[in-house]
Amino acid sequence: MAMEASEIESLIRTGIPDAHVEITDLAGDGNHYAARVVAESFRGLPRVQQQRRVYEALGGRMGGVLHALQLTTAVPE
Template sequence: MDAADVQRLIESNLDGAEATVTRPRGVDDDDHLAATVVSPAFEGESLVDQHEMVYDALGEHMTTDIHAVELKTYTPEEYEARDD
């Protein structure tokens, strides 16, 4: 599954989400991805719950097409305030 497909899945299955999905640097494996996801749905949720929401958005693809996703999740406010 390519990065654009994963981005579409996240954005269509997680309310208000904006996702950027890439291959991690130095990883030459099509099953590993890195995603930054910004969604108001993360407000008040723990980091673990935020990641679970992304995994839920990916559904069965997490067990069939994607081996691992390196996640960074933010509320819109957190994303605007980040220092990277």
């Protein structure tokens, strides 16, 4: 069962309330997405910890309901 982009965005925004989230369906199949997540709360965190926060917000759906996610994280400029 595929996930909708809006569901991914909602999960991330719930887990990281200050996040600006952009989701792109890479293959048009609801299984392969790219996400760009920008949040002030990432400031000072190494990239791996930023990405870990996003995966935690997704609540274990990676590799199951959500097949593939190309993830980019950043802090606001």
